[in-house]
Amino acid sequence: SAVISQKPSRDICQRGTSLTIQCQVDSQVTMMFWYRQQPGQSLTLIATANQGSEATYESGFVIDKFPISRPNLTFSTLTVSNMSPEDSSIYLCSVEKQTLAKNIQYFGAGTRLSVL
């Protein structure tokens, strides 16, 4: 399995500021993903972050708004820039690991962000 630690677990931020969310995994993984989950809604993929390459963003998400770093195989950060109340959401880090010839995607507990 994979143990994923996300920091912070929650934050309340002012409009126009930025927040960086950290994701630490207990083992090396190639593929990491960042999702957004709005209250009572599904999970929407923001971007895929593979070590050694630029993050790949999904339609509707841009690097200027959600810059991602992936400095090594156990760590990634997602920054939510120039925040507005519409960015209030839960942000989830996910990793894919191969276990007993099966690939599984694991999720962190998420960062609950409220923007005032």
Next chain:
Amino acid sequence: QQQVKQSPQSLIVQKGGISIINCAYENTAFDYFPWYQQFPGKGPALLIAIRPDVSEKKEGRFTISFNKSAKQFSLHIMDSQPGDSATYFCAASISLGRGSTLGRLYFGRGTQLTVWP
């Protein structure tokens, strides 16, 4: 558009009853169909998954039924317990085959299950 459609949005079941959640998809390239369980304040956790080469997979009280021709799959929770109360998400992805990367997951909107004691 929503790649995976899930219903119902909410479900209330008596303890000991059967909970059934349904999902449908359009993209025939999907070849991996997991179900995730999420408790409040926690991230989703993989519950059970199926590939389209089988029509049913059972793990304990949880069963996935898969209908390839109808492009539908469902989760059945037998003998539902209050501890099963959570939000359940179906998902689908296009992988490169067993043992290969799963790729991005497309999630349904979720079903909030409440099991009354």
